[in-house]
Amino acid sequence: MASHYEAPIRKPLVTGGKSYHDVSVDIVNAVEGKANKQWWIVFSIALIMFLWGIGCIIYTISTGIGAWGLNKTVGWAWDITNFVWWVGIGHAGTLISAVLLLFRQKWRMAINRSAEAMTIFSVIQAGLFPIIHMGRPWLAFWTLPIPNAYGSLWVNFNSPLLWDVFAISTYLSVSLVFWWTGLLPDFAMIRDRAVKPFQKKIYSLVSFGWSGRAKDWQRFEEVSLVLAGLATPLVLSVHTIVSFDFATSVIPGWHTTIFPPYFVAGAIFSGFAMVQTLLIVMRKVSNLENYITIQHIELMNIVIMITGCIVGCAYITELFIAWYSGVEYEQYAFLNRATGPYWWAYWSMMTCNVFSPQFMWVKKLRTSIVFSFVISIVVNIGMWFERFVIIVTSLHRDYLPSSWTMFSPTVFDIGIFLGTIGFFFVLFLLYSRTFPVIAQAEVKTILKTSGDNYKKMRDKNG
Amino acid sequence: MAEKILHAIYDDDDKLLAAVKKIKEAKIDIEEVYTPFPVHGLDKVLGLKETRLAITAFIYGCIGFSFAIWMMNHIMILDWPQNIGGKPSFSFIENMPSFVPIMFELTVFFAAHLMVITFYLRSKLWPFKEAENPIPNTTDDKFLIEIKFDGSEKEIKKLIKETDVLEIKLHLNKKNDND
Known part of the structure; x- marks a missing residue:
């Protein structure tokens, strides 16, 4: 037992006196059991939203982008707001699985699988928006540098929009293999328990014949470590490049050097809020309270609080630099944000993102499940407003006062956004019934150091 | 035998x-x-050699980096130089700052994917591969x-x-x- 020593100050990460076998059983329960009524209700709502969204997408594509509320002045609005919002949400998954792996944070193990699933599902939603905005989505492959039949026509590597194509597709595909590689031993566990032949067949297929040899595990750990090392700068680069979409332009309010770190912090902030929203529900529905403990929720709240403060700091820096720059257009852009016709969006953003996470300084509040859930929703709303504020308020009053205007979304703008929320939840709910939602093989490695029964045993016997 | x-x-x-x-x-x-699950120290006790997958990832990353440079030089400088927003298009080194993001992305893309493919091939993991653990409980x-x-x-x-x-x-x- 001596080799499994962990400082007594560390709280247990797995409660309920679990053995290795208990871990397998608890995690496989959701897969082997039947879905309850609530699952079907939520799934039906999500599916209806998704279908509604598909309807709006079909209408938009067959009619043209004019179906949206965009006008000559505000040429980017909900589409890019939703795109950045979804990409940002995705970032927490990689942060949890890669950055926390490099920092050897054991608490990541209970949440990394679902966070990575969330990453993949939300990046899919994000990718939909630029593709729909192209108007002719069947020509989306024109964004790739492929030799073509129309002459020597190439893509423009000077454009941040093209950097986005590379960043998002690298991010999506690397996240996917990272996730799947980690899933192999867990799929294998389900495969080896499966009684129904169909289930056995499916899980044999997806587990790629994982057998758990000593050499396989050695390689597995090395691959996880190197992938984490690659994914960490990757995740930072992705939102940096997303921020370049704005920062490399010459629009007052967009043309700022603070954008990359500010966007990355915001992405982590919103992503952790979404992980919190999903996991607070999932731990209850799938009976995983012993694995996703109050301590996990508390730690995530601390990350939300810190990144919320960073984001708040960035907001204030932006205001200060706008004033300090002496550029009147820049000064007006920010004054207009806070006090112009979109003041309500700006102050919703401030309230949700800067003020609301400050409650997390109080231990009682950050260990309260209901309160954490409410704040996580508030932060998600606030981060959507942040993108809306950055995009729409910077555009709607440009250099030429005669073109000043307001933006109002049409039913199709709203429908497509709701549709992506539905699509996201359809994917996540299906995932929660068919995938091992906790990286059980990894949790087993920390059971002896961080399981409450082993901790107690050590306290007793020394 | x-x-x-x-x-x-x-x-x-x-x-x-x-x-x-x-x-x-x-x-x-x-x-x-x-x-x-990975038992720590087992590879040492068994006397397994250290895996060289990290080295392959480095090599693959170098390939991705070189590929990115070759591709963008070919497309933007040699094949069809264009004046885009006044950015210099007749010399790679002057246009290079705009290429940095994609050089990075392709480095990561190549390193990650090719390393994982190497791992799957070396450990014989692919769809339809039969599992070889002698008793099913070894995954539990x-x-x-x-x-x-x-x-x-x-x-x-x-x-x-x-x-x-x-x-x-x-x-x-x-x-x-x-x-």
């Missing part, structure tokens, strides 16, 4: 590690060890040591019984022809 296979099954990672050490000390060759909570040998099993069995073993199973090696 070894004609007998012995499976020693354990229910704990520490018992497994102790047993592997003991078997190794007795100079008996361990064919394979199957575990439900059992640890298994596989020993192949000829002749009498008495001594090996005696040695293994001295460890904290849960169960010993003896099989005849049917796959002799294939091995």
Whole structure:
């Protein structure tokens, strides 16, 4: 037992006196059991939203982008707001699985699988928006540098929009293999328990014949470590490049050097809020309270609080630099944000993102499940407003006062956004019934150091 | 070719590690060890060589980096230089700052994907591959040591019984022809 020593100050990460076998059983329960009524209700709502969204997408594509509320002045609005919002949400998954792996944070193990699933599902939603905005989505492959039949026509590597194509597709595909590689031993566990032949067949297929040899595990750990090392700068680069979409332009309010770190912090902030929203529900529905403990929720709240403060700091820096720059257009852009016709969006953003996470300084509040859930929703709303504020308020009053205007979304703008929320939840709910939602093989490695029964045993016997 | 296979099954990672050490000390060759999760220190006790996958990732990353430079130089400078927003398009080095993001992305893309593919091929993991763990429990909570040998099993069995073993199973090696 001596080799499994962990400082007594560390709280247990797995409660309920679990053995290795208990871990397998608890995690496989959701897969082997039947879905309850609530699952079907939520799934039906999500599916209806998704279908509604598909309807709006079909209408938009067959009619043209004019179906949206965009006008000559505000040429980017909900589409890019939703795109950045979804990409940002995705970032927490990689942060949890890669950055926390490099920092050897054991608490990541209970949440990394679902966070990575969330990453993949939300990046899919994000990718939909630029593709729909192209108007002719069947020509989306024109964004790739492929030799073509129309002459020597190439893509423009000077454009941040093209950097986005590379960043998002690298991010999506690397996240996917990272996730799947980690899933192999867990799929294998389900495969080896499966009684129904169909289930056995499916899980044999997806587990790629994982057998758990000593050499396989050695390689597995090395691959996880190197992938984490690659994914960490990757995740930072992705939102940096997303921020370049704005920062490399010459629009007052967009043309700022603070954008990359500010966007990355915001992405982590919103992503952790979404992980919190999903996991607070999932731990209850799938009976995983012993694995996703109050301590996990508390730690995530601390990350939300810190990144919320960073984001708040960035907001204030932006205001200060706008004033300090002496550029009147820049000064007006920010004054207009806070006090112009979109003041309500700006102050919703401030309230949700800067003020609301400050409650997390109080231990009682950050260990309260209901309160954490409410704040996580508030932060998600606030981060959507942040993108809306950055995009729409910077555009709607440009250099030429005669073109000043307001933006109002049409039913199709709203429908497509709701549709992506539905699509996201359809994917996540299906995932929660068919995938091992906790990286059980990894949790087993920390059971002896961080399981409450082993901790107690050590306290007793020394 | 070894004609007998012995499976020693354990229910704990520490018992497994102790047993592997003991078997190794007795100079008996361990064919394979199957575990439900990565047991730390097992590769050292078994005397496995360090994996070189990280080195391959570095090489793949270099390939991705070079590919990105070659591609963007070919497209933007050689094949069809254009004046885009006044950015210099007739010299790679002057246009290079705009290429940095994609150089980075392609480095990561190549390193990550090719390393994972190498891992899958080396460990023989792909769809429709049959699993090879001798008992299904080794993905749940059992640890298994596989020993192949000829002749009498008495001594090996005696040695293994001295460890904290849960169960010993003896099989005849049917796959002799294939091995």
